[in-house]
Amino acid sequence: MQAFTQLEGIVAPMDRANVDTDAIIPKQFLKSIKRSGFGPNLFDEWRYLDHGEPGQDNSKRPLNEEFVLNQPRYQGATILLARENFGCGSSREHAPWALLDYGFRCVIAPSFADIFFNNCFKNAILPVVLNDKIVDDLFSRVASVDGYTISVDLPEQKIITPEGDQIDFEVETFRKHCLINGLDDIGLTLEKSDAIKNYELRRKTEAPWLF
Amino acid sequence: MAQTLYDKLWEQHVVHTEDDGTSLIYIDRHLVHEVTSPQAFEGLHLAKRTPWRSESMLAVPDHNVPTTTDGAGIDDPVSRLQVTTLEQNCRHFGITEFGMSDPRQGIVHVIGPEQGATLPGMTIVCGDSHTSTHGAFAALAFGIGTSEVEHVMATQCLIQRKSKNMRVWVDGELRQGVTAKDVVLAIIGEIGTAGGTGYAIEFAGPVISGLSMESRMTVCNMAIEAGARSGMIAADQTTFDYLEGRPGAPKGTLWDQAVDNWRNLVSDAGAQFDHEITIDGNAILPQVTWGTSPEMVGSIDGNVPNPDEMADPVARDGTARALEYMGLEPGIEIRKIQPDLVFIGSCTNSRIEDLRQAADVVRGRQVAANIKQALVVPGSGLVKRQAEEEGLHQVFIDAGFEWRNPGCSMCLAMNADRLEPGERCASTSNRNFEGRQGQGGRTHLVSPAMAAAAAIAGHFTTPEDL
Ligand code: SF4
Numbered sequence: 001m002q003a004f005t006q007l008e009g010i011v012a013p014m015d016r017a018n019v020d021t022d023a024i025i026p027k028q029f030l031k032s033i034k035r036s037g038f039g040p041n042l043f044d045e046w047r048y049l050d051h052g053e054p055g056q057d058n059s060k061r062p063l064n065e066e067f068v069l070n071q072p073r074y075q076g077a078t079i080l081l082a083r084e085n086f087g088c089g090s091s092r093e094h095a096p097w098a099l100l101d102y103g104f105r106c107v108i109a110p111s112f113a114d115i116f117f118n119n120c121f122k123n124a125i126l127p128v129v130l131n132d133k134i135v136d137d138l139f140s141r142v143a144s145v146d147g148y149t150i151s152v153d154l155p156e157q158k159i160i161t162p163e164g165d166q167i168d169f170e171v172e173t174f175r176k177h178c179l180i181n182g183l184d185d186i187g188l189t190l191e192k193s194d195a196i197k198n199y200e201l202r203r204k205t206e207a208p209w210l211f
Numbered sequence: 212m213a214q215t216l217y218d219k220l221w222e223q224h225v226v227h228t229e230d231d232g233t234s235l236i237y238i239d240r241h242l243v244h245e246v247t248s249p250q251a252f253e254g255l256h257l258a259k260r261t262p263w264r265s266e267s268m269l270a271v272p273d274h275n276v277p278t279t280t281d282g283a284g285i286d287d288p289v290s291r292l293q294v295t296t297l298e299q300n301c302r303h304f305g306i307t308e309f310g311m312s313d314p315r316q317g318i319v320h321v322i323g324p325e326q327g328a329t330l331p332g333m334t335i336v337c338g339d340s341h342t343s344t345h346g347a348f349a350a351l352a353f354g355i356g357t358s359e360v361e362h363v364m365a366t367q368c369l370i371q372r373k374s375k376n377m378r379v380w381v382d383g384e385l386r387q388g389v390t391a392k393d394v395v396l397a398i399i400g401e402i403g404t405a406g407g408t409g410y411a412i413e414f415a416g417p418v419i420s421g422l423s424m425e426s427r428m429t430v431c432n433m434a435i436e437a438g439a440r441s442g443m444i445a446a447d448q449t450t451f452d453y454l455e456g457r458p459g460a461p462k463g464t465l466w467d468q469a470v471d472n473w474r475n476l477v478s479d480a481g482a483q484f485d486h487e488i489t490i491d492g493n494a495i496l497p498q499v500t501w502g503t504s505p506e507m508v509g510s511i512d513g514n515v516p517n518p519d520e521m522a523d524p525v526a527r528d529g530t531a532r533a534l535e536y537m538g539l540e541p542g543i544e545i546r547k548i549q550p551d552l553v554f555i556g557s558c559t560n561s562r563i564e565d566l567r568q569a570a571d572v573v574r575g576r577q578v579a580a581n582i583k584q585a586l587v588v589p590g591s592g593l594v595k596r597q598a599e600e601e602g603l604h605q606v607f608i609d610a611g612f613e614w615r616n617p618g619c620s621m622c623l624a625m626n627a628d629r630l631e632p633g634e635r636c637a638s639t640s641n642r643n644f645e646g647r648q649g650q651g652g653r654t655h656l657v658s659p660a661m662a663a664a665a666a667i668a669g670h671f672t673t674p675e676d677l
Contacts, residue, residue, distance in 0.1 A: 016532070017525055018404060018504050022644045027625050031275065031289040033249035033296050035357075051650050054289055083525065085405040088438065089644060091340040092247065093356035114408060114440045115340060115354055122358035172372070174233040185358070186258070189366040192227055192235060196263075196368060199226045199237055209461035209469045210239050210333065211266075 002124045003182030007105050008151040009078030012068060013142045019082060020089035021116060025098040029054055038094055039101030043069065069102075073146045081138055082109040087116025096123040106152050108159075110135050121175050124182070126154060128169045154180060213479035215376045216445055217411040220351040220476070224334050226368055236371045238363050239333040243270035243306070244319045245297040246625070247338030251361035252300040262304050263367040269328050270301050270308040273318045274625045278588050278615035284311075290626065317591020317617040320344040320558035324428065325593055327457030331446045331473040336363055341558050341641065343434040346443035347427035348450055349476035351411070353440040374440070375485040377410035378478070381418035383492035388675055390568065391426035392560060392639070392658035394418065395433040396498035398490055400508040407439030410486065413478060414444050418492035424453040425564035432559045433641050436505040445477035499545050499671050500643045500656040502533035507643070508656070509545055511673055517541040536645055537653050538633065546671050548655065550637040552630065553578075553585040553666040554648070555612075555659055557622035560639035561590030563597050565659040570603040572663035572674045578611035579669030585612040586628065588620040612666070624649045637665040 029041045031054060040058040047069060049062040063070050069077070080099070086109040087095060096119045099107070107120065108128045120127045130138075141161070142148045151160040154176060159167040171179075178185065189196075204211050214222070227235040248270070255261065262268065275290040285291040294311065301308035309316045315326065320341055323329040329345045335352035336342060338360040345352035355369065363369055379398055398414075399406075412434050419430065427444050434442025451470050454460045461469045496510035507530070509515070518531040518541060534541055539548065555561070555569050566589065578585050587607050589595035595617055598604055604614045621628040622640040624647070630636055632651025639662050640647075643654035657665065664674045 017529055020504075020642075020644045022623075022642070022647055026646055026650070027623050030246050030625065031287070031293050033253070033293055035250045035253075045646050045650055085408070085438065088404055089340065089642060091338060091354035091356055093250075093338075093358060096356075111405060111408060113405070113438060115356060119356035119358065122356060172233065173231040174229055174370070185370055186260070186362050186365045189235060189362065189368055189370065192368075193366075195227050195235070196237070196366065200367075203237070207332065207469075207472060209330065209465050 001122070001182045001184060004105065004124050004126055004154055004179045006151065006153050007078060009105070009149060010074065010076055011079045011081050011138070011142050011148050011150055012074040012077035013139055014068065014080055014082045015139060017083040018085045018088055021087055021092050021095040022089055024087070024095040025092065026052065028052070030092060030094055035097055036101055038098035039103070042098040042102045043067070076103070078103055079106045079108065079150065079152065080104050081135070081142060082107055084109065084111045086112050088113035091115045093119045093122070096120050096125050100125055108135065108138065121179060122185070124179065126152065126179065128152070128159070130167060130169060134167060213481040213483070215478040215482040215484060216349060216413050216443055216476060217351065217374070217376055218482070220332065220334070221373055223332065224351070232372055234371055234373065235368045236334060237368055238336050239267060240328060240335040241268045241363050242319050242323055242335065242337035242342070243268055243360070244274060244337070244339060245272040245293045246274045247357050248300070248360055249293060249296045250357045251338070251364060254361040255364055260365045262306070262364045265305045267367065268306045269323065269326070270297060270306050271316055271319050271322055272297055272311055274619045274623065276311055276618040277626050278618045278620045278628060280616055286627065314592040314596070317594065318558045318561065318619055320432065321562060321590030321594065324348065324424070325457070325591055327454055327459030330454065330460065331450060331476050336369065340435045341432050343440065343442045344428050344432040344558055346431040346434065346441050347424060349443060349446035349473065351441055351443065354435065374411040375409055376483070377407060377412045377439070377486040378484040379412055379414050380416040380487065380489045381414065381492045382416050382489055383418065385418055385492050385495065388660065388673055389495050389497060390658040390660060391422055391429040393495055393498045394492070395430045396500065396505065396508045396656065397495045399433065399437045399505045400498070401490060402437055402488065404436060404504050404506045405438040407434060407437040410439050412437065412439040412442045414442060415478070419444055420447060423564060424449060425562040428562070429559055433505070436641055446473045497658065497661050497673050499661065501537065501539060501545065502530065503536055503643055503645050504533070505641070505643060505656060507533055511545055511671060513545055515539050515541060515543050515545065549581055549635070549670045550655065550665055551581070551583050551634045552636040553582060553662050554588070554621040554636055554638040554640065555586065555662050556588030556590070556620050557640035558590065559641045560659045561588060561594065563594050565639065566594070566598050566603050569659040569663040570606040572660050572677070573610040573612070573667060574606050576610055576667045576677070578666045581669045582666055585666045586615055586621060587612050588615045589617050591617050621648055623647060637662045637671070
């Protein structure tokens, strides 16, 4: 996994609550057996006017000019500003894969759905929870300033706005450690193989029907 | 100290805990399907790793499989590749798979319990959010992403933090014609789609303990629609009776020993929950969703809301947007809504009891003329066989339904079963998101009996009013 330390980038606003993973990446693209290539189909049903299917040349498809990510001012955005319960619904990791492939490295919202939140950390995307008021405020600043750019500092757990505000955010120690160092969870867990084997031995006597 | 059911399940599975509370949790059962596993298997191959315990895994293709009965196989080459990739991976790593032609094939969350691969006290994961279904067996069951699928394959463990405890107590007694689906939709209507975020929900109370296992699975299936990764119900005699004799259930003295152990899988008297809510079971009426999120739900006697009457701007916009997508006038009566299609199936409602309930409603009647298509898709090959032995298939066929092969089908429309833009569907599935059943398709979530009633009447109504 790539590491995440600091990020400075344009913020794109996604101003609706309960954005689900079906909307982030529609199911027809889940037929792929790869992890990459989902970026052009991120938010497919909102982003294009026609119906998308895997294998199309997306550059030839009619764009929905109204859709936020199609507006010139948000081109190159790496930070997505969202509303409550972002990423609800299906567990598909294709959702963070699509966000990452498109170029997003950070999503800010008042709340996230659990599985999506977790999936982000496995893919070098930092989900940041900020309270409603701050998120509201960011939405209005993004709307009023073209190319609104903020900095996200994971080691310091701070967001720095162009106005000079410093917004603190929380992140679990272990997740932060993995993200900053780009660590592969599986390798870390396998270092505890003995503990896993001991656990299995004990459980085999306590609850033999499980094995 | 008095513990909740979730506390007990958690404690029994902790392998290691870090100082910040991050824990390594042991996983007893890993269910696998074709959509969320290929990248995980690829990861194993690339890192030259092998599954820690292949015997803990059970795989089945379900999302992409065709449900038509002509035996033609999968048309779409991309879907076909996903299904054959699962086959190859399972063969390579020695994982049990119920392939497309296996009579036991079906939706992963239907076959786990059916096979007794789901047992009380287990931790159960699957790369699918509706894994919460298995919590009906007093198991800790939740959906995971593909990186975690790979992690469980390689280590038999997951890195997790403990959730908070929530209890949803359903009091009283259900009215005639009100089913588990109505109960869970009413709960989601009450707490919202994010109401359970960060919690493990235990469903309890007289209504819940009076439910059959099929119905309990319907309730736990939709815990994720309330934002909770896992929903669970205490083990009792109903649980044991369902499991006894199933292929994966322990036998002989081991069975007795297991049942003794499982009797403890209940929340202790006086256990503390971080959040508790009570729902009056007597007040629940048959439910119909009207919007694009499961929390956008009302009872059959109600009306669709009017956004102009809403104070909160985010809710107002969300409602207006949903009604526009759904093609519904603000304020109209739910009974006036006319579906174009009816879908009875999905891991929420495709078990034998669901099919019996729907068949009871359609028996001797005809699907209304305005219904273009009415599908019944059993949850597994074994459910299908059982239904055919009971003659249910003939009841459906005589009424004008199509009787299909098992799979996810129109629940998410990854195979050929899908809505066309603007089509409206009465569906027994679990998600009414935009485009869920096909781009531009409009989904109303209901119980099997309500879907059957809508098929016969041509609009939403209760079976009693037919
Ligand atoms: S039936 Fe629907 S919800 Fe259930 S596993 Fe299949 S696609 Fe997912």
